[in-house]
Amino acid sequence: MPEKFLKPYSPQDVEAGIYKKWEEGGYFNPDNLPGDRPESFSIVLPPPNVTGTLHLGHAAMLAVEDIIVRFERMRGKKTLWLPGTDHAAIATQSKVEKEIQKTEGKNRHDLGREVFLKRVEEFAQESHDTIVNQVRCMGASVDWSREAYTLDIKRRHAVNTAFKRMYDAGLIYQGERIVNWDPKGQTTISDDEIVYVEEKSKFYYFKYGPFTIGTSRPETKFGDKYVVMHPDDTRYELFKHGDQLEVEWINGPITATVIKDAVIDKDFGTGVMTITPWHSAVDWEIAQRHDLNKEQVIDKYGKMLPIAGEFAGMKIAEAREKIVAKMAEKGLLVKVEDNYVHNIATAERTGATIEPQIMKQWFVAVNKEFIIPHSNIPGIESGSTTTLKEVMRRSVDSGATKIVPDRFERIYYHWIDNLRDWCISRQIWFGHRVPVWYCTYPEGGKSTPMCANPIISIENASECPYCHGTVEQDPDTLDTWFSSGLWTFSTLGWPDDTLDLKTFHPTALLETGYDILFFWVARMILMSGFLVGDVPFKNVYLHGLVRDEKGRKMSKSLGNIIDPLDMISKYGADAVRLSLIIGAAPGNDLKLSENRIRGYKNFANKVWNITRFVLENTQDATDDVPFTEGDAAIQQEACGAFDAVTANIEKYRLDLAADQVYQFIWHRFADEILEESKTILKTGTPEEVASRKRLLTNTLKDSLKLLHPFMPFVTEEIWSSLPNTENLLMIEPWPSK
RNA sequence: GCGCGGUUAGCUCAGUUGGUAGAGCAUCCCCUUGACGUGGGGAGGGCCAGGGGUUCGAGUCCCUUACCGCGCACCA
Numbered sequence: 001m002p003e004k005f006l007k008p009y010s011p012q013d014v015e016a017g018i019y020k021k022w023e024e025g026g027y028f029n030p031d032n033l034p035g036d037r038p039e040s041f042s043i044v045l046p047p048p049n050v051t052g053t054l055h056l057g058h059a060a061m062l063a064v065e066d067i068i069v070r071f072e073r074m075r076g077k078k079t080l081w082l083p084g085t086d087h088a089a090i091a092t093q094s095k096v097e098k099e100i101q102k103t104e105g106k107n108r109h110d111l112g113r114e115v116f117l118k119r120v121e122e123f124a125q126e127s128h129d130t131i132v133n134q135v136r137c138m139g140a141s142v143d144w145s146r147e148a149y150t151l152d153i154k155r156r157h158a159v160n161t162a163f164k165r166m167y168d169a170g171l172i173y174q175g176e177r178i179v180n181w182d183p184k185g186q187t188t189i190s191d192d193e194i195v196y197v198e199e200k201s202k203f204y205y206f207k208y209g210p211f212t213i214g215t216s217r218p219e220t221k222f223g224d225k226y227v228v229m230h231p232d233d234t235r236y237e238l239f240k241h242g243d244q245l246e247v248e249w250i251n252g253p254i255t256a257t258v259i260k261d262a263v264i265d266k267d268f269g270t271g272v273m274t275i276t277p278w279h280s281a282v283d284w285e286i287a288q289r290h291d292l293n294k295e296q297v298i299d300k301y302g303k304m305l306p307i308a309g310e311f312a313g314m315k316i317a318e319a320r321e322k323i324v325a326k327m328a329e330k331g332l333l334v335k336v337e338d339n340y341v342h343n344i345a346t347a348e349r350t351g352a353t354i355e356p357q358i359m360k361q362w363f364v365a366v367n368k369e370f371i372i373p374h375s376n377i378p379g380i381e382s383g384s385t386t387t388l389k390e391v392m393r394r395s396v397d398s399g400a401t402k403i404v405p406d407r408f409e410r411i412y413y414h415w416i417d418n419l420r421d422w423c424i425s426r427q428i429w430f431g432h433r434v435p436v437w438y439c440t441y442p443e444g445g446k447s448t449p450m451c452a453n454p455i456i457s458i459e460n461a462s463e464c465p466y467c468h469g470t471v472e473q474d475p476d477t478l479d480t481w482f483s484s485g486l487w488t489f490s491t492l493g494w495p496d497d498t499l500d501l502k503t504f505h506p507t508a509l510l511e512t513g514y515d516i517l518f519f520w521v522a523r524m525i526l527m528s529g530f531l532v533g534d535v536p537f538k539n540v541y542l543h544g545l546v547r548d549e550k551g552r553k554m555s556k557s558l559g560n561i562i563d564p565l566d567m568i569s570k571y572g573a574d575a576v577r578l579s580l581i582i583g584a585a586p587g588n589d590l591k592l593s594e595n596r597i598r599g600y601k602n603f604a605n606k607v608w609n610i611t612r613f614v615l616e617n618t619q620d621a622t623d624d625v626p627f628t629e630g631d632a633a634i635q636q637e638a639c640g641a642f643d644a645v646t647a648n649i650e651k652y653r654l655d656l657a658a659d660q661v662y663q664f665i666w667h668r669f670a671d672e673i674l675e676e677s678k679t680i681l682k683t684g685t686p687e688e689v690a691s692r693k694r695l696l697t698n699t700l701k702d703s704l705k706l707l708h709p710f711m712p713f714v715t716e717e718i719w720s721s722l723p724n725t726e727n728l729l730m731i732e733p734w735p736s737k
Numbered sequence: 738g739c740g741c742g743g744u745u746a747g748c749u750c751a752g753u754u755g756g757u758a759g760a761g762c763a764u765c766c767c768c769u770u771g772a773c774g775u776g777g778g779g780a781g782g783g784c785c786a787g788g789g790g791u792u793c794g795a796g797u798c799c800c801u802u803a804c805c806g807c808g809c810a811c812c813a
Contacts, residue, residue, distance in 0.1 A: 005772090008773080008775070009775090196809095196810095196811090203813095213813075214812090214813065215813060216812095216813075217813085228813085264812090264813085265811095265812055265813085267812090268812045268813070269812075269813070272813090273812085273813040274813080275813080276813090280813080282811085282812090282813075283813080342811085342812075343810095343811075405742095407741060407742075408741090410740080410741075411740080411741065411808065411809080414739090414740070414741090414808080414809060414810095415808090415809075417809095418809065418810070514807095514808095517808095518808095549748090549749085551806090582750090582751095582760095582761080583749060583750050583751085583761085584750095585750085585751080587742085588742085588743090588750090589806090589807095590749090590750095591748095591749060591750090592749095593748095593749085593762095595762070595763095596749080596761085596762075598775085599761070599762065599775090601775070602773095602775040602776095603775090604775090605773070605775050606772095606773065606775075606776090608772090608773080609772045609773035609775090609776090610772065610773080611772085612772045612773075613771095613772035613773080614772085615772090616771090616772070617772090648753095651753090653753090655750090655751080656751070656752095656753090659751075659760070659761085662760095662761090663760075667760095670772085670773085671777075671778095674772075675777085678771095678772095
């Protein structure tokens with residue numbers, strides 16, 4: 001017996017070596033897997049952001065995916081798990097920007113675009129290396145030879161191709177529309193990047209001619225030339241749509257126009273409001289419906305514009321109070337309510353209050369009809385007319401993509417119903433630059449009217465195709481989710497028609513946190529539907545969030561972060577993996593404590609000691625002896641356990657499967673089978689002893705196979721010390737009846 | 738406001754089509770010089786959130802209430 005079994009199991013001494021062995025074995029790459037594997041199984045790793053280090057959420061994701069991947073590989077499928085990282089545009093840029101501000105007191109404009117981007121890329125590279133190391137420590141069996149990055153050259157080609165195809169189909173357009181402006185980050189953000197925060201504030205009622213209007217934002221009211229009420233509101237039936245009246249307002253008299261619109265809630269406030277189309281999405285829609293003028297009141301930095309007269313140049317908070325004071329002085333303030341509770345929109349990254357603005361931006365049209373050239377999505381014929389919303393809906397309600405747990409399907413539909421056009425341009429520097437160039441109208445007058453059109457180009461454009469003059473590229477970059485939306489196929493070689501794409505797309509499974517269902521999952525379905533004509537994955541498994549033992553989110557400010565690498569160095573990756581799996585039903589949050597991890601460290605050691613016993617007692621074991629009746633029954637029973645585990649993994653109930661393996665090995669195999677073996681080996685007939693030795697050897701091997709996806713390191717290490725094991729455990733066939 | 742989860746042992750959670758309530762950890766007692774103290778055996782501990790209904794039978798199905806958590810929308 002190898003000497004190492006005389007000491008307790010020490011993960012620190014074996015894990016790195018085992019991972020190296022796996023990598024050298026080459027089986028992470030499906031092209032190297034032995035045997036004929038007609039069925040393929042593929043998943044892409046949700047690329048971690050290159051913003052630093054991995055947290056327990058990542059560790060949980062890696063554990064879940066690795067279990068499934070190892071399981072499918074052992075079952076004989078051509079299995080690919082494709083790794084990569086995400087440049088995470090805005091998140092990474094703001095992280096580096098903050099760091100530079102702190103250490104050097106400079107902002108990105110002080111450095112300039114080129115220098116700043118270099119700094120971000122250096123940071124991203126460092127971060128990438130850290131992440132890759134952490135992925136290895138978790139034991140993830142990803143195919144490093146296919147590693148991708150959302151911002152590398154191949155993905156850039158994919159992004160630009162996607163942009164051009166969508167533009168040509170009319171699904172990407174440039175327009176002046178109301179967008180979410182983050183005054184702190186100085187960029188637009190999408191609807192999904194908004195976090196609503198409940199806030200108590202004051203609510204003011206002002207006299208507006210014959211009306212009383214309510215508002216929580218007096219500072220936007222300068223441009224309010226329209227007064228809106230419900231068409232059926234009998235209180236105001238004397239006023240007709242289009243009526244004009246002179247009213248005294250903040251900075252003197254203005255001409256107001258009456259607008260009737262059913263969007264008004266008769267029961268809210270006085271049932272009358274004035275609108276500020278430039279700084280409110282709802283108001284903007286009213287203005288669009290009635291073709292009203294729109295005026296900007298607040299600038300990009302959150303300061304009042306000249307339209308505010310004496311208040312011009314003030315910050316919002318300052319202006320608000322002074323305006324109210326002036327209105328009171330003019331006798332136009334009717335009353336003030338305290339404790340007005342409403343949700344204010346803030347930017348997810350910077351925390352700044354969003355200021356809606358009308359700006360020229362790039363959008364993806366989700367309701368626009370187009371002809372889909374090719375479609376495998378059930379219910380959408382190739383060549384038929386459809387919309388991106390329809391593609392997203394049909395992909396799921398046809399069953400082509402199933403979401404586990406299924407309650408998230410309803411949440412997904414609900415999101416689609418409320419979806420508006422997706423603003424994809426960002427005014428940040430780090431990311432995929434919008435692949436659009438504009439003619440710069442050089443001196444000499446050779447420009448043509450066509451030169452006003454944007455030039456969409458997959459490769460860098462060097463000249464204007466109309467006048468051959470100089471061009472310059474759009475300064476904006478794309479929302480990071482635009483490139484990650486392509487992830488399932490851009491990683492497989494798209495837009496080229498590669499063998500990988502044919503073999504591995506649609507992927508079998510996407511496993512990710514429920515918190516990015518809309519950000520990412522939905523965008524992938526959209527992109528894949530239009531660009532590939534198919535769903536990106538057949539199944540979506542949504543895992544929960546990892547919380548601390550009190551159920552709180554782990555965060556720096558609470559100081560309750562558990563670092564997965566710390567835990568791995570203390571208890572081993574196997575223990576960390578199991579602690580993140582058992583007790584975590586799909587879609588449910590998991591409360592994790594160090595104590596739980598310690599418990600599974602003990603389990604790894606238990607398996608180690610079972611091995612010691614078996615090795616000590618079965619040296620001359622052979623499969624060439626018959627089982628006794630009792631041993632045959634136990635063998636039979638074990639097969640039943642294998643099937644139960646298999647069934648649960650197939651249903652993505654890894655929590656139950658892992659627990660079953662744990663129960664079987666510890667409480668059935670060790671506590672009972674092994675205990676009774678002591679007597680049998682001592683006092684049994686030669687036939688009974690031979691049968692029992694065969695049973696112990698077989699059960700140990702099967703147990704290791706069964707446990708391997710969950711605890712790959714300790715099982716592989718033990719396997720390598722067993723007699724008659726030439727192959728790596730990771731490619732042994734999965735046990736079944 | 739609309740919607741979705743959750744509420745089961747001290748704690749963390751299972752409980753698959755309705756058929757005598759389970760696991761881990763914790764607690765207590767006992768055992769063990771040969772696989773393992775990172776052990777073994779055992780015990781205590783549950784009106785399955787409250788109420789109503791369907792059923793021969795409900796933790797499980799239906800209605801309802803309360804509390805906790807979350808998503809979406811948004812009222813100027």
